[in-house]
Amino acid sequence: MSVSINDLALPGVQKLRPYESGKPVDELERELGITGIIKLASNENPLGPSARVVESLRAQMADLARYPDGNGFQLKQALAAIHQIDASQVTLGNGSNDILELIARAFVSTDNEVLFSEHAFAVYPIVTQAVGATAVVVPAKDWGHDLKAMAGAVTERTKVIFVANPNNPTGSCIGADELRSFIQSVPTNVLVVIDEAYFEYAQDLFEGYQSASGWLQDFPNLIVTRTFSKAYGLAGLRMGYGVSSAKISDFLNRVRQPFNVNSFAMAGALAALEDKEHLDTSLHMNRRGLAQYQTAFRAMGLNWIQTAGNFISVDLKRDGREVFNQLLHEGVIARPVDNYGLPSFLRITISTGDENTRCIEALKKILAKESNR
Numbered sequence: 001m002s003v004s005i006n007d008l009a010l011p012g013v014q015k016l017r018p019y020e021s022g023k024p025v026d027e028l029e030r031e032l033g034i035t036g037i038i039k040l041a042s043n044e045n046p047l048g049p050s051a052r053v054v055e056s057l058r059a060q061m062a063d064l065a066r067y068p069d070g071n072g073f074q075l076k077q078a079l080a081a082i083h084q085i086d087a088s089q090v091t092l093g094n095g096s097n098d099i100l101e102l103i104a105r106a107f108v109s110t111d112n113e114v115l116f117s118e119h120a121f122a123v124y125p126i127v128t129q130a131v132g133a134t135a136v137v138v139p140a141k142d143w144g145h146d147l148k149a150m151a152g153a154v155t156e157r158t159k160v161i162f163v164a165n166p167n168n169p170t171g172s173c174i175g176a177d178e179l180r181s182f183i184q185s186v187p188t189n190v191l192v193v194i195d196e197a198y199f200e201y202a203q204d205l206f207e208g209y210q211s212a213s214g215w216l217q218d219f220p221n222l223i224v225t226r227t228f229s230k231a232y233g234l235a236g237l238r239m240g241y242g243v244s245s246a247k248i249s250d251f252l253n254r255v256r257q258p259f260n261v262n263s264f265a266m267a268g269a270l271a272a273l274e275d276k277e278h279l280d281t282s283l284h285m286n287r288r289g290l291a292q293y294q295t296a297f298r299a300m301g302l303n304w305i306q307t308a309g310n311f312i313s314v315d316l317k318r319d320g321r322e323v324f325n326q327l328l329h330e331g332v333i334a335r336p337v338d339n340y341g342l343p344s345f346l347r348i349t350i351s352t353g354d355e356n357t358r359c360i361e362a363l364k365k366i367l368a369k370e371s372n373r
Contacts, residue, residue, distance in 0.1 A: 010130075013129075013130055025039050028328065028333065034329075041333045041335040042349065043168070043310055043349045044233070045231060045235075046349075046351040046352045047233060047281065049233045049234055049268065049272065050278035052275045053234065056268060056271035057264055057268055059267070060264050063263060068259055070258055072092045073087075075092065076090045078273055079241060079243070082273070089246050089249050090242070091241060092241050093239075093242065094238045094260050094265075095239065096226060097240065098256075100124070101123075103242075103252065104127040104128060104131045105131060105255045106255045108128070108133045109131070109133065109159075113133065113155060113158045114134070114158075114162065115138065115153055116128075116135070116136075116162040116163075117146070118139050118341060119140045119143060119144075119170050120168075121195065125137075134157070136158070140170075143170040143313075145163055145172070145174060147179070147182040150163075151185045154186060154187065159191065160190070161186060161191070163192065164195040165179065165196060165202070165212070166307070166309045168198065169311070169337045170305045170313055172305065172307075176208060176210035183212070184219075186221070189221070191223060191248075193224075193225065194225070196224055197227045197229070198230055198308065198309040200231035200232075201231060202308040204287065205287070205307070205309075216244065220247075225240065225241070226242075228269045230310060231283065232269070232272040233272075233282070237265040238261075239265040285352065286310045296360040300363070310350050311349050311350060313337060316344055317344060320336050320343055320345050321336040321338055321343070324336040326366045331358070332362045334359070335349075
């Protein structure tokens with residue numbers, strides 16, 4: 001008897017499309033037969049990790065044969081001190097994506113609905129569909145979350161609401177008063193997840209921004225997620241975390257895989273937290289790079305979405321994926337966002353001055369060529 005493997009998979013998984021990650025630079029260079037490609041697709045910190053982090057990773061090599069601390073005691077203590085909470089309220093993850101998946105696995109069933117905005121982070125529909133729940137996508141407002149409409153979309157079946165602040169890939173941001181008012185309007189039996197992957201940049205760029213982590217005592221249904229992949233330059237280590245009530249954290253840890261975070265990730269995160277100078281330098285570079293792109297886009301007659309992250313989404317007024325493919329041949333990897341419902345846009349990571357210039361010049365060349373056809 002022949003068996004269809006497709007029929008063996010869960011219904012939600014059958015319909016899933018894998019997350020689309022950018023190609024590694026060396027693979028693309030082999031494909032295209034060129035060298036010196038710059039990657040501006042994944043919102044990584046162009047400065048990389050600080051020297052203090054690198055030193056801590058070297059020291060960690062001596063214990064490579066040992067399993068990591070499954071409870072992450074030291075890192076949890078450090079994060080708890082920063083957020084002024086108890087360590088029992090911290091959940092560590094293999095990137096903040098891991099926390100998002102743990103939330104879905106621990107709290108969401110096939111009878112539930114999960115709410116998020118149009119143009120929101122691609123992982124929200126993935127984790128929703130994987131557990132067989134119903135995704136409710138609320139139309140965006142000004143490229144960002146329409147919180148009033150999201151509150152109105154809550155039903156008896158709603159179990160989790162995902163809010164990215166700032167949002168990826170649009171960069172839109174929500175002020176503290178508006179966000180707090182929204183959380184207050186949500187029934188307490190609905191979990192509200194505030195994804196703050198770009199918190200450090202938003203705090204630097206957006207007046208009126210405030211982390212929701214300071215409101216945990218007021219909202220027992222609140223979860224805030226963070227990552228070390230962006231501003232701290234540790235994307236390769238996959239280190240993220242969530243803060244919540246101790247009760248929520250307890251349930252997340254029940255479905256968390258043993259040793260889900262490796263020793264290097266925890267050591268690197270601890271060292272990164274101690275290096276304020278490197279973080280300040282990274283934020284300063286991001287501010288300058290953002291201004292560089294805005295000036296260039298203005299001169300090119302292009303519109304962009306105001307961003308509070310380390311990336312900028314620009315409207316090219318034509319097929320964004322086509323421009324993306326042409327940029328590859330110019331040695332620049334950007335990010336097409338047609339899968340986010342933004343077919344004429346490209347998302348570009350803000351990098352060093354030189355790499356920003358290369359991207360801008362390549363865009364000018366491509367757009368000038370098309371306009372002369």
